[in-house]
Amino acid sequence: MPALGKHHRHSTIANEGHQRRIIQWRLLVAFLGVVVLLGVLVTRFYLLQIKQHQNFVTLSDRNRIQVQPVAPTRGLIYDRNGILLADNRPSYRLSVIPERVKNLDALFIELNKIIDVSPSDIDRFKKLKNRARAPYQPTPLKLDLSPEEIAKISVNEYRLPGVEVEAELVRYYPYGELLAHTIGYVGRINERELKAFDEDTKKDYSATFSIGKIGLEKQYERALLGAVGSRFLETNAHGRALRELEREAPEPGRDLHLHLDLHLQKAAYEALTGWRGAVVAIDVKTGGVLAMASSPSFDPNLFVTGISYTDYNALNRSKDLPLYNRTIQAQYPPGSTLKPILGLGGLETGLISAQTRINDPGFYQLAEGERLYRDWKKWGHGKHVDLHQAITESCDTFFYELAVRLGIDNMHPIGAHFGLGQHTGIDVPNERSGLWPSRQWKKKHRRQPWYPGDSLNVSIGQGDVLTTPLQLAVMTATFASQGQRFEPHLVKQLGKQKIEKKGVDIVSASRENWAYVNKAMESVVHGLRGTAKGINKGLSYRVAGKTGTAQVVGIAQDTDYDRDKISQRNWDHALFIAFAPADAPEIALAVVIENGEHGSSAAAPVARSVFDSWFDIEAARKAKMHSSQKISTRHPAKADFMVSEVNQ
Numbered sequence: 001m002p003a004l005g006k007h008h009r010h011s012t013i014a015n016e017g018h019q020r021r022i023i024q025w026r027l028l029v030a031f032l033g034v035v036v037l038l039g040v041l042v043t044r045f046y047l048l049q050i051k052q053h054q055n056f057v058t059l060s061d062r063n064r065i066q067v068q069p070v071a072p073t074r075g076l077i078y079d080r081n082g083i084l085l086a087d088n089r090p091s092y093r094l095s096v097i098p099e100r101v102k103n104l105d106a107l108f109i110e111l112n113k114i115i116d117v118s119p120s121d122i123d124r125f126k127k128l129k130n131r132a133r134a135p136y137q138p139t140p141l142k143l144d145l146s147p148e149e150i151a152k153i154s155v156n157e158y159r160l161p162g163v164e165v166e167a168e169l170v171r172y173y174p175y176g177e178l179l180a181h182t183i184g185y186v187g188r189i190n191e192r193e194l195k196a197f198d199e200d201t202k203k204d205y206s207a208t209f210s211i212g213k214i215g216l217e218k219q220y221e222r223a224l225l226g227a228v229g230s231r232f233l234e235t236n237a238h239g240r241a242l243r244e245l246e247r248e249a250p251e252p253g254r255d256l257h258l259h260l261d262l263h264l265q266k267a268a269y270e271a272l273t274g275w276r277g278a279v280v281a282i283d284v285k286t287g288g289v290l291a292m293a294s295s296p297s298f299d300p301n302l303f304v305t306g307i308s309y310t311d312y313n314a315l316n317r318s319k320d321l322p323l324y325n326r327t328i329q330a331q332y333p334p335g336s337t338l339k340p341i342l343g344l345g346g347l348e349t350g351l352i353s354a355q356t357r358i359n360d361p362g363f364y365q366l367a368e369g370e371r372l373y374r375d376w377k378k379w380g381h382g383k384h385v386d387l388h389q390a391i392t393e394s395c396d397t398f399f400y401e402l403a404v405r406l407g408i409d410n411m412h413p414i415g416a417h418f419g420l421g422q423h424t425g426i427d428v429p430n431e432r433s434g435l436w437p438s439r440q441w442k443k444k445h446r447r448q449p450w451y452p453g454d455s456l457n458v459s460i461g462q463g464d465v466l467t468t469p470l471q472l473a474v475m476t477a478t479f480a481s482q483g484q485r486f487e488p489h490l491v492k493q494l495g496k497q498k499i500e501k502k503g504v505d506i507v508s509a510s511r512e513n514w515a516y517v518n519k520a521m522e523s524v525v526h527g528l529r530g531t532a533k534g535i536n537k538g539l540s541y542r543v544a545g546k547t548g549t550a551q552v553v554g555i556a557q558d559t560d561y562d563r564d565k566i567s568q569r570n571w572d573h574a575l576f577i578a579f580a581p582a583d584a585p586e587i588a589l590a591v592v593i594e595n596g597e598h599g600s601s602a603a604a605p606v607a608r609s610v611f612d613s614w615f616d617i618e619a620a621r622k623a624k625m626h627s628s629q630k631i632s633t634r635h636p637a638k639a640d641f642m643v644s645e646v647n648q
Helices: 002-051 053-064 104-112 119-129 147-159 191-196 199-204 215-219 221-225 262-271 309-316 335-349 387-392 396-406 408-417 439-445 452-459 469-480 511-526 599-634 636-647
Strands: 065-070 084-096 139-142 163-172 185-188 210-214 229-235 241-248 256-258 277-283 289-295 358-360 363-365 372-374 382-385 484-486 491-494 503-506 544-550 573-580 587-593
Touching: 065 241, 084 104, 084 147, 119 139, 147 163, 185 215, 210 215, 210 221, 215 221, 262 277, 262 289, 262 599, 277 469, 277 599, 335 387, 335 396, 335 408, 335 452, 335 469, 335 511, 335 544, 335 573, 335 599, 358 396, 363 396, 372 396, 382 387, 387 396, 387 511, 396 408, 396 452, 408 439, 408 452, 469 484, 469 573, 469 587, 511 544, 544 599, 573 599, 587 599
Parallel strands: none
Antiparallel strands: 065 229, 084 139, 084 163, 185 210, 229 241, 256 491, 277 289, 277 587, 358 382, 363 372, 484 503, 544 573, 573 587
């Protein structure tokens, strides 16, 4: 027993020492573990606070700073006198930042309790939201808010996270339908246009939702658009802007200054009241387009923020085609308006002369027993018809004979030099080229040879011949300038850059031949038997012109034209080309009246109204210039002071 107790005490002492060592090791391991963990913590702290400091600062800034694109101000459009034709006016839109909204459908329901948000608004919003855009960029939901709607949104804004009322400038056309086809309009960017954008273009349009659709707005879209800017906004936890930190200003679009005269445009459009048709007037010396009216028309403001289905359907389904730009897209047989240039060609080739006479019994035959090509005057124009009388009275039979002498191989180059069958180069899109047929054209497209009868049809502007009103105006201006054909242009100045006139062809002819045909055209208006003599009453200036009538439907050879037996929309078209003053031309124009039947009674009076307006405008302008010169002469000191003020 004593031995056992002794051994027990030794074992206890030995165990206590062992345990002490174990505790010491454990403490050491724990200490080392704490040191290692502390080292890891210090290292991590170093990495976060020192090494990666800038990265986290950037991430933090991104949470509180938003970069938003800033839309440039779209360029304005002015007429030749500085009258504003296309303006920008303030408008307010309701926008949503999708990233700040947890449930969009719930938001729409809530908004509908406050203002009217239509299904079409929501559909448009969803399409815009799904397009490529910068994060946190507001997406339009409802456009053109009323003051009452703005007030309601402002009162409830605190409970509508992600909702903003934004101010924007939208296009406004103060003269509405008067210039719709020429100026055109802007509209919301559609899916087809968006898909055509490259990355740079998407950036250019990141702050705007509109793009030029037709007319000058489309042709000069890039110049009018400008360059997008940007701004850095500090926001709160709810994404609402607190202050602007930095801004890179956008570059405004360039302004357009046109050759077009608003007063003349108004005169042309009003003269077309009640008709379907077109008027184009051109400055003979420059090719600048002074008026370009298509009737009927439409209000372009309907399209700016999105036209309703009802309004668009009414325009699109109208039989009168108000959306159709007749000045450059409608193609009409030119009728007898071609006779002066073919007469000039006959004189220049020597195949006829001023002394050439033909017998006109009221018809023409290529050979005995063959088809009769009838003159518009049933009993003809007499036995001794020369070119002067043929143009003055529009004798078809003379030009049938001329066509046989010339042949299509001589006729085609004549018309081509005057611009027929070609795009004129006008600075608006979607121009059509018309058709000026040739032997090669018929062989290629009809797989048929050219027949002499085809030439007879061409000589009176029928058959396969098609022209636009713009082409006829260019042809007339070329004749008025005695051979210089200019490319027609609407824009006179783009920003600070002046657009120079551009000659594209010269028609060579002797002065004697120009003068001869010019006098014949003058006789059309001022001669006793002129087909347009009805407009010469009270004229204080001389006009050279040519009437034309073009068939819409074919009439059998032995059948007379009877308007009562065909529908009104199948009546003949009426045409008139003219320039004035006849001895020193300033302005040339072409008028087409659909189903007007006679150029003398329907189209010529429209031209008279336009000419009267032009010379009234010019008289007022010259009087103003004369008055300014008198003031400058009488009060030189005051005039110098006024110039100094302008320069400052």
